Amino acid sequence: MTTINLADAKAHLSDLISQAEAGETVIITRRGKPVARLVPMTAPRQPIALAPMQALTGSTPPQAQPAEAFVRAMRNDDRY
Structure with a gap:
């Protein structure tokens, strides 16, 4: 990440844009x-x-049955 003051940013805007294009903040x-x-x-x-x-x-x-019934059946089968 680069930090620059406003006066320098005005003078070097195209360079700063190139840096941003390259992925830098x-x-x-x-x-x-x-x-x-x-x-x-x-x-x-x-x-x-x-x-x-x-x-x-x-x-x-x-599906043959609603999702709620399918999940409940899977849960109950694993539990017992």
Whole structure:
């Protein structure tokens, strides 16, 4: 993590941006107090493709019993 005062940050902004792109956090201070933080951007999320998920769930057979009964039966069988 790099800390730099505002005047130096103005003079070296492109270098600070390069550091942030490389994954480093840069703290900018004014009169010794932190006032801003440069951090790398995260990649935007990709939308989920629904068709493959719907095909998968559509091809699975329905369960014979509700999940509550299935879990209760498993728990009771292990206990006794």
